[in-house]
Amino acid sequence: MNIMNRVTMRSLLKNRTRTLVTVIGIALSAALICAVTTYISSFYNTLTENAKYENGDWHIAYYYRHLSDYDQLAANDKIAGIEYVQELGYAKGETEYSYNYVIGTNGNFEEKNLAIHPYEGRYPASSDEIMLSLFENENYSIGDKITLEIGDRYYNGKPVPNFYDELEDNEYRTFTKGEELRIRETRTYTVVGFYYPMSVLDAAALSSHVGLGYPAVTIADGEMSDSFAYDFFVKLKNPADANSVFANSDFVSLNETLLTYMGFSPFAVQNLTIWGVAVLLVGIIAFACILLIGNSFSISVSERTKQFGLLFSLGATGKQIRRSVLFECLVVSIAGIPVGAALGIGAVAVSLQFMDSVVSAIGLKVPLTLSVNIFALLIGIAVSLLTVLISAWIPAKRASRITAIEAIRQTKDIKNTPVKVSKLTEKLLGISGVLAAKYYKRSKKRYKSSVIGLSLSLFLFISIYAFGEYFNIMISATSDVYKYDVSADYIDQILGEDLTAEALLKEYKAADHVTDAAMTVYGDPVSYEDDPGGYSVSVIAGINKSYVTSQAIERGSVNAPEDISRYSDAETSAIYSESPSDFDSTDYLYLDACIVFVDDEAFKSLLKQYGLNEAEYTDPKNPLAVAVDGKRHYDIHSGKNRKTNVLNSDKAQLYIYRYEVPSGMYSIADKYDKNGDEYVAFTDYDLYFDEHKQSEDAYEIKAERIALNIGKVIYDAPFYVTVNFAKLNLIYPKSVMGNICEKWSDKSFTTCYITSDDHAATSRAIENINNKYTMGTDIYVRTEDYHAEMQSGLGIIDTVRAAVIIFVGIISVIAVTNVFNTVSTNINLRRREFAMLRSVGMTNGEFNRMMIYECIIYWLKSILYGIPPTFLITFVTYFIMYQTIEFDFTFPWETAAAAVAVMCILMLLTVFYAMSKVKKANPIDELKNENI
Amino acid sequence: MEILRVEHLSKIYGDGENRVLALSDVSFSVEKGEFLAIIGPSGSGKSTLLHILGGVDKPDAGKVFLDGSDVFDRNDDQLAIFRRRQVGLIYQFYNLIPMLNVVENITLPLLLDGQKVNEAHLKELIVTLQLEGRENHLPNRLSGGQQQRVSIGRALISAPAVVLADEPTGNLDSKNSHEIVELMKQSNRKYKQTLIMITHDENIASQADRVIAIEDGRILRDEVNGR
Numbered sequence A: 001m002n003i004m005n006r007v008t009m010r011s012l013l014k015n016r017t018r019t020l021v022t023v024i025g026i027a028l029s030a031a032l033i034c035a036v037t038t039y040i041s042s043f044y045n046t047l048t049e050n051a052k053y054e055n056g057d058w059h060i061a062y063y064y065r066h067l068s069d070y071d072q073l074a075a076n077d078k079i080a081g082i083e084y085v086q087e088l089g090y091a092k093g094e095t096e097y098s099y100n101y102v103i104g105t106n107g108n109f110e111e112k113n114l115a116i117h118p119y120e121g122r123y124p125a126s127s128d129e130i131m132l133s134l135f136e137n138e139n140y141s142i143g144d145k146i147t148l149e150i151g152d153r154y155y156n157g158k159p160v161p162n163f164y165d166e167l168e169d170n171e172y173r174t175f176t177k178g179e180e181l182r183i184r185e186t187r188t189y190t191v192v193g194f195y196y197p198m199s200v201l202d203a204a205a206l207s208s209h210v211g212l213g214y215p216a217v218t219i220a221d222g223e224m225s226d227s228f229a230y231d232f233f234v235k236l237k238n239p240a241d242a243n244s245v246f247a248n249s250d251f252v253s254l255n256e257t258l259l260t261y262m263g264f265s266p267f268a269v270q271n272l273t274i275w276g277v278a279v280l281l282v283g284i285i286a287f288a289c290i291l292l293i294g295n296s297f298s299i300s301v302s303e304r305t306k307q308f309g310l311l312f313s314l315g316a317t318g319k320q321i322r323r324s325v326l327f328e329c330l331v332v333s334i335a336g337i338p339v340g341a342a343l344g345i346g347a348v349a350v351s352l353q354f355m356d357s358v359v360s361a362i363g364l365k366v367p368l369t370l371s372v373n374i375f376a377l378l379i380g381i382a383v384s385l386l387t388v389l390i391s392a393w394i395p396a397k398r399a400s401r402i403t404a405i406e407a408i409r410q411t412k413d414i415k416n417t418p419v420k421v422s423k424l425t426e427k428l429l430g431i432s433g434v435l436a437a438k439y440y441k442r443s444k445k446r447y448k449s450s451v452i453g454l455s456l457s458l459f460l461f462i463s464i465y466a467f468g469e470y471f472n473i474m475i476s477a478t479s480d481v482y483k484y485d486v487s488a489d490y491i492d493q494i495l496g497e498d499l500t501a502e503a504l505l506k507e508y509k510a511a512d513h514v515t516d517a518a519m520t521v522y523g524d525p526v527s528y529e530d531d532p533g534g535y536s537v538s539v540i541a542g543i544n545k546s547y548v549t550s551q552a553i554e555r556g557s558v559n560a561p562e563d564i565s566r567y568s569d570a571e572t573s574a575i576y577s578e579s580p581s582d583f584d585s586t587d588y589l590y591l592d593a594c595i596v597f598v599d600d601e602a603f604k605s606l607l608k609q610y611g612l613n614e615a616e617y618t619d620p621k622n623p624l625a626v627a628v629d630g631k632r633h634y635d636i637h638s639g640k641n642r643k644t645n646v647l648n649s650d651k652a653q654l655y656i657y658r659y660e661v662p663s664g665m666y667s668i669a670d671k672y673d674k675n676g677d678e679y680v681a682f683t684d685y686d687l688y689f690d691e692h693k694q695s696e697d698a699y700e701i702k703a704e705r706i707a708l709n710i711g712k713v714i715y716d717a718p719f720y721v722t723v724n725f726a727k728l729n730l731i732y733p734k735s736v737m738g739n740i741c742e743k744w745s746d747k748s749f750t751t752c753y754i755t756s757d758d759h760a761a762t763s764r765a766i767e768n769i770n771n772k773y774t775m776g777t778d779i780y781v782r783t784e785d786y787h788a789e790m791q792s793g794l795g796i797i798d799t800v801r802a803a804v805i806i807f808v809g810i811i812s813v814i815a816v817t818n819v820f821n822t823v824s825t826n827i828n829l830r831r832r833e834f835a836m837l838r839s840v841g842m843t844n845g846e847f848n849r850m851m852i853y854e855c856i857i858y859w860l861k862s863i864l865y866g867i868p869p870t871f872l873i874t875f876v877t878y879f880i881m882y883q884t885i886e887f888d889f890t891f892p893w894e895t896a897a898a899a900v901a902v903m904c905i906l907m908l909l910t911v912f913y914a915m916s917k918v919k920k921a922n923p924i925d926e927l928k929n930e931n932i
Numbered sequence B: 001m002e003i004l005r006v007e008h009l010s011k012i013y014g015d016g017e018n019r020v021l022a023l024s025d026v027s028f029s030v031e032k033g034e035f036l037a038i039i040g041p042s043g044s045g046k047s048t049l050l051h052i053l054g055g056v057d058k059p060d061a062g063k064v065f066l067d068g069s070d071v072f073d074r075n076d077d078q079l080a081i082f083r084r085r086q087v088g089l090i091y092q093f094y095n096l097i098p099m100l101n102v103v104e105n106i107t108l109p110l111l112l113d114g115q116k117v118n119e120a121h122l123k124e125l126i127v128t129l130q131l132e133g134r135e136n137h138l139p140n141r142l143s144g145g146q147q148q149r150v151s152i153g154r155a156l157i158s159a160p161a162v163v164l165a166d167e168p169t170g171n172l173d174s175k176n177s178h179e180i181v182e183l184m185k186q187s188n189r190k191y192k193q194t195l196i197m198i199t200h201d202e203n204i205a206s207q208a209d210r211v212i213a214i215e216d217g218r219i220l221r222d223e224v225n226g227r
């Protein structure tokens, strides 16, 4: 080892803590980068395996060929291997219009080159055995003999073309009336297995046959003969040749999916996207790491400035200095990168265990498995190394530019700027404060990197946290997330003398693992429509324009009367001959509203949650409703997931309409007049079904208007208000139901929503309760485990959350390491100065105060420089996401505050840790040790 | 034979209010093997001059010729090689590398130059410097005098044409400082090395062949000791 490297090595060992921190930082960045590349290589590998599973592990397929073609292919030296499939022909299936298409493979199932996978049983071993599709062969089971009359399809005396390129549209893909099967031969097979067919089109992965029925797989007859057609599935020595080999033939197809994932497709757009995301992610990580590690190196270099100066004056060249910095970075890289790479791969391996939901969500047939691609790993390591090199290069370059004597004297680091220390500082903090202030101001340049490092920590942590939050919002907004786990619904018939709805709910609440439960009854007017002679209540509520936001009008959440879909029938609307302009002037708009009656207990806890006056909301005469606004919907025009508020204030009034359905009459249309009154048109049953007559014979009834008053608008739906069509949900306590509309309580359809911490157990428990009451009756209570149902949806959210948490976690560790590194190095650099201060009689108390004061200056500066860019980048992120999904801008203030607080504590802890070491040392030794 | 020539050297530090004229139009020349003492009050520019002669600082104007070639007419690397081969610098504060032991500190210029260390020569030097038994000590375990002897060893190891010493005895007691000056004079005579030494010590100055007195960055006096 040359002398420069020896010096470097020793100073690394001497500053063990700092070296360790740097190594940890490098290990973490390497872990992050390698995790990304390994994730992608694993993902790719899985996609490739999946493509092999679904389409087969071959590159080019030659359909409907003959023996001579085989010889030709076999002579091609670009081809590594050929699987062949003998096309035996069609045989009638279970029904008149279904077929089995008999094919004979060459029996090489071991390598799984063809996409056939036994679902039950095994592969055929001889040409007497057959494996059938699981579908359309229900009458057979393993061991059965099956006799197939095999032949060709003919239509109008001509053979039906087989190869899919010859089929125009879907012609002949299905059974055509009048087609016939001309039998060529009869064969008998033993059924040895069933395979699970992927899709009809995938059959192209097995033979030229597409569309009608499924292949029945046997083993080809001994020798290839000229009397049959064959399909050849070819594997190339080098898949990159696929296009050139493919180009000069007809009736061939490329295994495009597989080639794409292997990276050999000309249309590898997907590859581009995946790699694009990867490059972006790695880029961001690398950038963050360069800043952080770079900071650590720059501190290390400035610590060694004097040493460099000395070496300069003794004749070291700039090159030698730079080399020694590079050597340092190599040493820490060798210590950090392998550990980090292993860590990253380990993290990927662990997290892949929890990715089943991702697999099922994207429809993969094979499990996600870890695949450490050497190439990807090397890229990861190279990027990590490059990151460290860039981090080290910048300060090294700077170090080699200054003159020797400048370095020895460190004149560049300390500026004699005039420092005005405020009288207040002096009074409050005495000499400690004055020294601290001067120190900060005069060594601005030297410690700029410290402040930058600290700000960066804040910036990275908060902005990535915010990004994660936005991501969560985005995912939960785009997928219907139910807030309950189990539901049970029933019609009131279950209830009787000895069982009230409340008692049943109570029983539910006491069931295993239940955390909360509520019972709702929808004021569902539609169910009355088929009850002639009864009441009916409109679905659509009227609302005065003055209560509605302009946003809701613009986005069509509310409608002008003439827009309402019930006018869609031109003939019924014809009875209202008034021109639409009549409605233009109306102050009344109509909107889909849903009235939810919830059990009183749940309602009371809702009131409590929002601090509302119970008396006003439960007053039987005029109860106020709690409205749930801010409905999310996908807007087709803008392609945006939007959140629209309908009401512009807490106080609003809605109307619903009730009318009596005259006996024997059928309502055919509703009409609203300017004042928000509703008229309903009726017609006679007989007339209704007699086309063209109802117009003349219809008559109308004015509906009774029921006013609903809203007292409070909330935007976060309680768990029992679930996803529905309505633009606005009104919540009332169940006890006021009859006051709003008599008859509603008669035959209500009740749904109980239950939240649980173990949905499966709860679901079973609820079912048991229901069985107890329904046993021996014909009443049915439907119990649904929603949690299980939306598992796959939740799985993705959980996975993304976990990824974000891991990412934020790693960034936090990097940030913490950085803070520690920055502060402790800062103190180490000043040991001599501290020794001097103590030798001139500064007390420990004064010392601590000075350090705390300095800490605060650094802390405030970091906030000052760290928060505004964080805010900016967060807003930009928000703005970009807002383009596809509407949500309110939130800055994670609490997290930011917590981060800032944690950073302060961390800084103080580091200061006192470093200071305790300084204090232990003998000041004279420190003073003598001029090389610090 | 002239080994060193200084022509119209000027050095300015800082600007505006902080502007200091550390050297102003300094010219002189030194013969090979000469022992030159530089004296002058504190802040007069002595160290500045020495650093420029040693090629560790750059002048704002003027030229320095060593062995006939212009010191600052070299690029950074050439200058570094010049420093490591032609001059030996001894600082008032010893400026040793804390991570390296006595032997490594002494041989540093050779190691930087990729040269082999002549063990016999090193041994002789260590004996002369009275550092036997301390070869493997780190600087923080040495006394001030010992540290200064190490830095002298470092200046002499590459047998430079010129040795530049900035108050080498400034921090030492009279016994130690006597020994050190003797050591340097010995080397000066033995290897016909040119020795330029800054000192505040009248006694040391009187032992030199020639004394240059500096004040406010100008040469006040330049006289040969009549001995």
Ligand SMILES: Nc1ncnc2c1ncn2[C@@H]1O[C@H](COP(=O)(O)OP(=O)(O)OP(=O)(O)O)[C@@H](O)[C@H]1O
Binding pocket: A409, A411, B013, B014, B020, B021, B022, B040, B041, B042, B043, B044, B045, B046, B047, B048, B049
């Ligand atoms: N880096 C610098 N920036 C500004 N002024 C400087 C710098 N270095 C030296 N000076 C000034 O230049 C002048 C000469 O300094 P120099 O160190 O050469 O003095 P000196 O003669 O060696 O003094 P001493 O005997 O006290 O060591 C002094 O006035 C000093 O203040």
Ligand SMILES: [Mg+2]
Binding pocket: B046, B047, B048, B166
């Ligand atoms: Mg001086």
